[in-house]
Amino acid sequence: MAAPPRHSSMMSTSNAGTLQSSTTDRQQAPQQLPTPQPTQGLRVPSNRKTIYDRHLNRSRNAESSRASFAYLFGEMVTYAQRRVTGIQDLEKRLNEQGYPLGLRLLDLLFYRSTSTSSSALSSSSTSSSPPNRPLRIITLLHLIHGPLWRLLFQRSADALEHSVSPDTPNEYMITDNDPLVNTYISVPREMNMLNCAAFVAGIIEGVCDGCGFEAKVSAHNQPTEMWPSRTVFLVRFGDSVMEREKVLERNGVK
Amino acid sequence: MNTSIHHDQVGCRTAKDINKLPTALTRKEQADFEHFPATSTSTSISSEKSTPACCILCSASTLSIGHAVSTPDTPDSVAMAVFSLIIINKAGGLIYQREFQAGLRKLSTNDYLVLAGTFHGVHAITRSITPKLPLAPTTNSPAAASPGSNTPVASGYSYPIPGASVSGLEYLETDKFRLTCFQTLTGTKFLLFTDPMTGNVDTIINKIYELYADYVMKNPFYQLEMPVRCEAFDRHLGAWLRGRT
Numbered sequence: 001m002a003a004p005p006r007h008s009s010m011m012s013t014s015n016a017g018t019l020q021s022s023t024t025d026r027q028q029a030p031q032q033l034p035t036p037q038p039t040q041g042l043r044v045p046s047n048r049k050t051i052y053d054r055h056l057n058r059s060r061n062a063e064s065s066r067a068s069f070a071y072l073f074g075e076m077v078t079y080a081q082r083r084v085t086g087i088q089d090l091e092k093r094l095n096e097q098g099y100p101l102g103l104r105l106l107d108l109l110f111y112r113s114t115s116t117s118s119s120a121l122s123s124s125s126t127s128s129s130p131p132n133r134p135l136r137i138i139t140l141l142h143l144i145h146g147p148l149w150r151l152l153f154q155r156s157a158d159a160l161e162h163s164v165s166p167d168t169p170n171e172y173m174i175t176d177n178d179p180l181v182n183t184y185i186s187v188p189r190e191m192n193m194l195n196c197a198a199f200v201a202g203i204i205e206g207v208c209d210g211c212g213f214e215a216k217v218s219a220h221n222q223p224t225e226m227w228p229s230r231t232v233f234l235v236r237f238g239d240s241v242m243e244r245e246k247v248l249e250r251n252g253v254k
Numbered sequence: 255m256n257t258s259i260h261h262d263q264v265g266c267r268t269a270k271d272i273n274k275l276p277t278a279l280t281r282k283e284q285a286d287f288e289h290f291p292a293t294s295t296s297t298s299i300s301s302e303k304s305t306p307a308c309c310i311l312c313s314a315s316t317l318s319i320g321h322a323v324s325t326p327d328t329p330d331s332v333a334m335a336v337f338s339l340i341i342i343n344k345a346g347g348l349i350y351q352r353e354f355q356a357g358l359r360k361l362s363t364n365d366y367l368v369l370a371g372t373f374h375g376v377h378a379i380t381r382s383i384t385p386k387l388p389l390a391p392t393t394n395s396p397a398a399a400s401p402g403s404n405t406p407v408a409s410g411y412s413y414p415i416p417g418a419s420v421s422g423l424e425y426l427e428t429d430k431f432r433l434t435c436f437q438t439l440t441g442t443k444f445l446l447f448t449d450p451m452t453g454n455v456d457t458i459i460n461k462i463y464e465l466y467a468d469y470v471m472k473n474p475f476y477q478l479e480m481p482v483r484c485e486a487f488d489r490h491l492g493a494w495l496r497g498r499t
Contacts, residue, residue: 067472070472071472073474074473077474077475078474184473184486185472185475186469186473186475186476186484186486186487187475187485188475188483189483196474228485228486229486
């Protein structure tokens with residue numbers, strides 16, 4: 001909280017978001033409003049407890065409805081579709097929508113996995129100490145494949161593979177047989193290269209970057225008879241990451 | 255067109271004598287309908303769920319929809335058969351048409367569009383000709399004495415089933431098929447052609463509506479009121495109907 005003029009501009013978020021700030025803040029706030037409504041902007045329940053007041057672990061098992069997510073995601077796709085030049089542009093926009101989410105989710109993921117049990121995060125650290133952030137690529141990918149996927153979709157991803165080609169040792173693939181985001185989406189035939197799970201690819205990219213692994217992630221359709229919306233997320237790590245990986249391997253860091 | 259309309263209290267299922275209705279079509283009209291089944295079947299339309307209802311009884315040529323199975327009378331194999339599905343948007347345009355059985359008589363795309371538009375009009379007509387029973391203050395007939403909550407008393411009439419809103423055509427039955435029309439609150443109409451023996455048509459239609467709400471309306475690439483081209487909808491619809499039979 002800074003000087004009063006700036007404070008008034010932050011009114012809508014500060015009032016609802018940080019109710020635990022000093023009481024003087026709260027008393028000043030309504031006076032600066034033109035209308036005497038303390039709950040303008042975000043709606044605050046009568047007991048003044050918002051989602052921000054809850055303990056972060058309180059909502060760990062809370063789920064949002066699949067339908068409301070489907071409508072929200074549908075609108076996000078529609079929004080991203082405005083003024084795009086092509087399918088790649090659209091996928092890039094979806095990716096950019098997911099990227100900040102991945103960066104922020106990472107902290108929540110670490111917080112929740114440290115506060116419960118160390119086994120939740122399949123880190124290479126000894127079982128007694130709290131898990132570290134992943135240092136090696138495999139650890140990171142297991143973090144994405146398991147805990148991150150469970151946090152987002154309530155289940156693990158279906159496969160994790162390393163590229164067999166010797167030319168591309170930096171490529172890894174995470175497979176999801178039935179991505180939640182694509183449940184209700186049918187892509188028209190003229191855009192059949194498009195995969196709206198590019199949004200999830202953006203989340204993965206954000207998580208990788210947040211852990212200090214520079215990577216590019218893209219989503220690709222690989223339909224099978226049984227899983228018509230099977231999606232492969234191709235994770236391509238940057239050269240610096242691969243160099244560091246070699247050094248860490250030599251030094252025996254796990 | 256030789257159409258006779260009876261506003262009486264006859265239940266639709268029991269009106270078997272209507273089979274003998276004369277069907278005197280001119281030659282031109284016969285040519286118009288030559289791709290429709292020529293058998294004279296009784297067609298009954300009920301605009302309310304149960305009797306007493308408004309029964310419009312007309313000859314088959316007037317309203318038959320051309321979806322009779324060409325192979326007649328195979329009751330064992332078609333016991334649960336769903337023949338085809340048509341979805342009409344609120345403006346009367348055809349937005350979805352799919353057949354689930356082989357051996358149905360094909361119509362051209364244009365004919366399907368005409369069919370959808372015609373049905374839309376017929377549905378509107380059946381809605382508006384639902385009889386209005388005058389409210390006589392002195393009589394004590396049950397329909398007049400118990401006006402529905404939504405019936406304006408000032409205008410002085412009541413519908414056959416007080417309290418129920420006027421729905422228009424709900425089903426149409428011949429001895430070859432049964433057409434069930436389900437209109438959503440938003441005005442979209444689902445027409446389901448089934449075998450007359452199929453039971454639980456309401457369940458089927460409700461499930462189709464659910465699939466439509468899920469896989470069509472939640473699809474960001476679907477434009478409202480436009481033809482439905484959603485691969486996930488096709489897939490789930492086919493899988494669900496196959497699972498039932």
